[in-house]
Amino acid sequence: MAAATEAQVEQQVHKFRDEFAALRAEIGKMIVGHGDIVDGVLACLFAGGHALLEGVPGLGKTLLIRTLAQALSLDFNRIQFTPDLMPADIIGTNIINEDPHTGRRAFEFQRGPLFAQMVLADEINRATPKTQSALLEAMQEHSVTSGGGHHQLKEPFFVMATQNPIEQEGTYPLPEAQLDRFFFKLVVGYSDRRELQTILERTTTTEKPQIRPVLTGEQILAAQALVRRVVIAPHVQDYIIRLILATHPAGAFATEMVNKYIRWGSSPRGAQAVTLASKIYAMLDGRYNVGFDDARRAALPGLRHRLLLNFEGEAEGMSTDQVLYDILERVPLQAEPAA
Secondary structure, X not given: OOOOOHHHHHHHHHHHHHHHHHHHHXXXXXXXXXXXXXXXXXXXXXXXXXXXXXXXXXXXXXXXXXXXXXXXXXXXXXXXXXXXXXHHHHHEEEEEEEOOOOOOEEEEEEEOOOOOOEEEEEOHHHOOHHHHOHHHHHHHHOEEEEOOEEEEOOOOOEEEEEEOOOOOOOOOOOOHHHHOOOOEEEEOOOOOHHHHHHHHHHHOOOOOOOOOOOEEHHHHHHHHHHHOOOEOOHHHHHHHHHHHHOXXXXXXOOOHHHHHHEEEOOOHHHHHHHXXXXXXXXXXXXXXXXXXXXXXXXXXXXXXXXXXXXXXXXXXXOOHHHHHHHHHHHOOOOOOOOO
């Protein structure tokens, strides 16, 4: 990227902003409000990560994901997670096929619904841990191993999962290893008065918005490559590192609230997520370099699912969001000089 001229860089940034805006506009035809959630999902897409959406039923989580699928020229599959769902139902399985000409029989891998470029894992916490773990390799390595065979998934590969935080009966909370695979955890809230009015106008009348595809897989891959070339200055990178270290109990940068309420802090994937998302937010602001505000914007959705409360934190009804707000308030932008 060093060989690119300033005009070329500016052109690439403008192209990325246009593509992002086009996707946002198409989704806006169907989804009312939730601008931060839409931006978060798109940030996951362009960073090459996966999104976890949490909210009570009826807030449009599944509709958002379906609408995004319609706005992209990608293969799409929806998997409804239930307690009786097995790993083979997701990944696929080996079946015996007989050649009609020779009569010879051989095992052949029959692909499951995971073999799509966009996968909706609906109500992911309703499946057993064994089935949930079937997604781990696919989400991290973009490949699947079954029956001794290794199968590569088509790029770009994007998993979006939904879960209900209230109804816990018959659910299996996602383990930390599974949560860590998600780039962002986005909490979907209620719509306000004006948004509800627009929702009723769109869903209880004859109005039916038409969603058109605006981006191809090749364009998404090109945007993902551009994101990784965005410049981040050492002092901004150090700020992100200090934010991550501040989530580690008993660490040198840990805050009082972290030491009191957190059992485990963020993994290095948290730093990667905040950094990549910061680069996207910088380009959306027309810049090709990351600022402190970009990192602060990415910290909450990038880290809230990577912190684990201890017993005291759960007993006092604390949330990881409260801890992260405290970290953002207390960690200085510039590192203190060494003594």
